[in-house]
Amino acid sequence: MIQIAIVGGGAGGLELATALGRKLGRKGKARITLIDRNHTHIWKPLLHEVASGSLDAELDAVNYRVHAHRNGFAFELGTLCGVDRARKCIELDALVDDTGEEILPRREKHYDYLVLAIGSVSNDFNVSGVSEHCIFLDSPDQAQVFHQRLVDRFIRLDQALEAGQADRKLRIAIVGGGATGVELSAELFKAREWFSTYGLKTITPEHLEVSLVEAGPRLLPALNERISSGAHRELLKLGVKVRTATAVVSASREGLTTREGELIRADLMVWAAGVKAPGFLSAIDGLACNRMGQLLVEPTLQVQGDTDIYALGDCAGFAMEGPDDQQRWVPPRAQSAHQMADCVARNLRRRLAGKPEQAFVYKDMGSLVSLSEYSAFGRLMGGLARGGISLEGKVARLAYVSLYRMHQGAIHGWPRALMMAFTDKINHFIRPRFKLH
Ligand SMILES: Cc1cc2nc3c(=O)[nH]c(=O)nc-3n(C[C@H](O)[C@H](O)[C@H](O)COP(=O)(O)OP(=O)(O)OC[C@H]3O[C@@H](n4cnc5c(N)ncnc54)[C@H](O)[C@@H]3O)c2cc1C
Incomplete structure (x- = not known):
């Protein structure tokens, strides 16, 4: 066979x-x-x-x-x-x-x-210290390593704040202002909210400092200007320190060094500046x-x-x-x-079947970026949206979630994928809203 x-x-x-x-x-x-x-x-x-x-x-x-x-x-x-x-x-x-x-x-x-x-895999462009000190998000294992370190650092921070060290904070630096960096920045603020809800009550928004560092002039360089500026605005509202036109030349235990020689101090660093x-x-x-x-x-x-x-x-x-x-x-x-x-x-x-093969034609169906549960932006192309439709807020979030549902539909078939969507809704009430370990 x-x-x-x-x-x-x-x-x-x-x-x-x-x-x-x-x-x-x-x-x-x-x-x-x-x-x-x-x-x-x-x-x-x-x-x-x-x-x-x-x-x-x-x-x-x-x-x-x-x-x-x-x-x-x-x-x-x-x-x-x-x-x-x-x-x-x-x-x-x-x-x-x-x-x-x-x-x-x-x-x-x-x-x-x-x-x-x-x-x-992530491309570190041979920047010195990146492979030793930064975490990449290439695989579930690496994402779990980041999560474990995040949990450990939040617990340590909570204890320090309880002991009266009011000036302590958790500093996270993310290199790369593409979809991964933008979405992760927003997710971290949601994580802070849930840790606080589930018992680490001393940790308030000012105890989390997230720096998002992008070498180019704007975030989300592959997407249109409207999505990019909308996401930038929302991240600033959340409290993310967005630094565009900032090239990182090395990473160390202390943090990231920029081309201008500035040290961006960080306890945790993620490198999401491109793939190869x-x-x-x-x-x-x-x-x-x-x-x-x-x-x-x-x-x-x-x-x-x-x-x-x-x-x-x-x-x-x-x-x-x-x-x-x-x-x-x-x-x-x-x-x-x-x-x-x-x-x-x-x-x-x-x-x-002995038939000739067909050429691949790429159809850009648009792009969607979700800032956790806070907001979402996107542009849909093709189908009914011939010239492209811009989406924002709940509609964009719904479209974003539906991308995953489409993947589930492709691998499980639609009846099972719909059951999974329904189960997820139920789990929303049954399971903890956040993984805390
Ligand atoms: C955090 C993050 C967010 C993203 N968000 C978006 C988004 O919003 N929209 C979007 O369109 N794209 C997004 N992407 C990009 C998207 O995930 C990838 O383009 C897509 O997954 C590529 O699919 P693939 O099948 O080529 O590879 P993958 O989905 O990466 O699958 C590769 C598979 O190969 C396996 N593998 C690798 N090496 C070997 C080996 N040597 N031997 C055996 N198995 C191996 C891996 O275990 C994996 O299962 C995102 C990526 C990341 C990391």
Whole structure:
């Protein structure tokens, strides 16, 4: 039977495995295997909520094995570390437990068709001290590490304030004024409110200092000016110290140093200043990458130089023409991964049926930014919103939440996704509103 291996069960890979499992796997037309280094899936755009505590990753994650069983594909736990194109094999690293004992040895797996959907990692642009002192939000584990440190620091701060050290505060610096930095800044103020509600009553707004540092002239550089200035205004209202046109040249235990030599003191630092594809992709023999390390793909999403390997999502470099006739890359966003997963699913099915494959066309459906429960901004494109509609407040928040619901619809089917939405409403009253440990 034809073996289709999909590596990476994220925003794109899990949707693809689910679609192919249902259409091909269940009917015995191909064996679909999803490989991921984690046991569970959390939709990456929610990681800032895991970091703040408004989402409990342990309760909200999708277990790959259960999901695979329900949707006609197989799941294998493993970390991709190489591809042998000549022998059509992927190499998976040895799996060890936390005591260092081997669970599974380094191993190989054959494929007829391979789909690489391994996402991206934060780009520290080789700024000194960043990898040692800043936390990245690339994975649920990293988001949980941030959350744990946030909890510990709030508890320590509460005790110091109770002991009469009134001048103490928690200082958090976030580098990168894109969606991750903007959304996380607002989430931290919500976290402060919940910690205060749930017992740490000495901590008032002035005990939390959040600095959001952006090298460019404005926040959310990839979005339009209106969304950017709206988000900027709201963050200032919350009390975030927004610093645009501020380049960070190093990070240390004390904080961040700017190009002008100023030290932005911080107890916790997050680096969210851009992404690049995982480094080992550029080492795959004979495949070409762009400057972000993304694999260059043909219009059909097959990688350049190998028609049996596809790439999608953040790790795929798809060149398209921008409105000014300049070449642009499809942006590393959840909607790109979703649309590419649709295209690869269609093309693999056409290929097995002996039909020609179709070219991918990226449709920008707009952008939404949510400032926790305080506010939201966005612009929707396509469909009824032909020229684009700007949204703000509750409507924008609803549209933002519906993006996650659409991802749930794609992987669970609409009846189950609607039940999940309903259960979430009930849980709103039953569960604690915030994860405090
Ligand atoms: C905090 C945050 C907020 C964001 N907010 C938004 C937003 O509001 N809107 C938006 O459009 N986009 C947003 N994004 C970007 C969006 O999450 C990504 O563009 C999208 O998830 C990319 O999907 P993907 O399938 O390519 O990769 P991912 O969703 O990152 O999935 C990659 C998968 O590959 C697995 N993997 C990685 N390496 C290996 C390996 N070597 N072996 C095996 N498995 C591996 C990972 O475990 C993961 O499951 C946000 C990102 C972050 C971090």
